[in-house]
Amino acid sequence: MTRFDSYLRSILERGAEEARKDGSATIEAHHLLLAIAAEPEPSTQEILTSAGLDYGSIHAALDREFEHSLSVAGVSRAAAGLPRPRGVPAHPRPGPSFKLAMERGVAALARKRDLRPAHLLLGILGAQVGTVPRALTLAGIDPADLRARVQQSLATDGEPRR
């Protein structure tokens, strides 16, 4: 198993855990983003930190995005009187945004064996619309700027021999 494979595996496990905590039957891109933020992997940690992001702030941004989107329809989570979802589905499956993120992360690359952790982040940030870019924007982060940071990190961080 390559280093990337074992990284991917821990991200998927953690992503599934995030989905369960969220009460979601599917693992979505934002669960992967939380997983990446929770994983002590130097290159991705450096990128997130440079943008002022960590697990806690991403979590808060996602919560805010949820509240904000509900408010567009005149609804508030507090008014619905909900307890925080308790660990729900046993085996969340990859959802549509997860699949898109993986495609975008891998599509950036000619050869699969060149995959590095930051490519996963790049794939997630490839979304122009949806939960992740909305949450980042609400947190005052420009998704395009963050994407550029990832690209720069991938370019300078020893692109494997071509």
Next chain:
Amino acid sequence: MAGAEIPTAQELASQGLADRLAAVRALRRLADQLEVAAVEEAMRAGWSWPEVAEALGVTRQAVYKKHARRLIAAGVKLRRRSP
């Protein structure tokens, strides 16, 4: 970085659309959370699957498939599915 000044009417309309689409997603998620909590409460209170299904306006099979495993895992004592 090109001008982040005053958004054009088109940009505003597009933002409104993105908000409305995101609202749909958020409402689905909220509805799902409400369902999970309410079904669990109902089953703990001794409701039957057919009752819960009828109250939700879905089939028994649908509600069972969606919730049974989780409720069993959560240690909820379930009434028999069919009489």
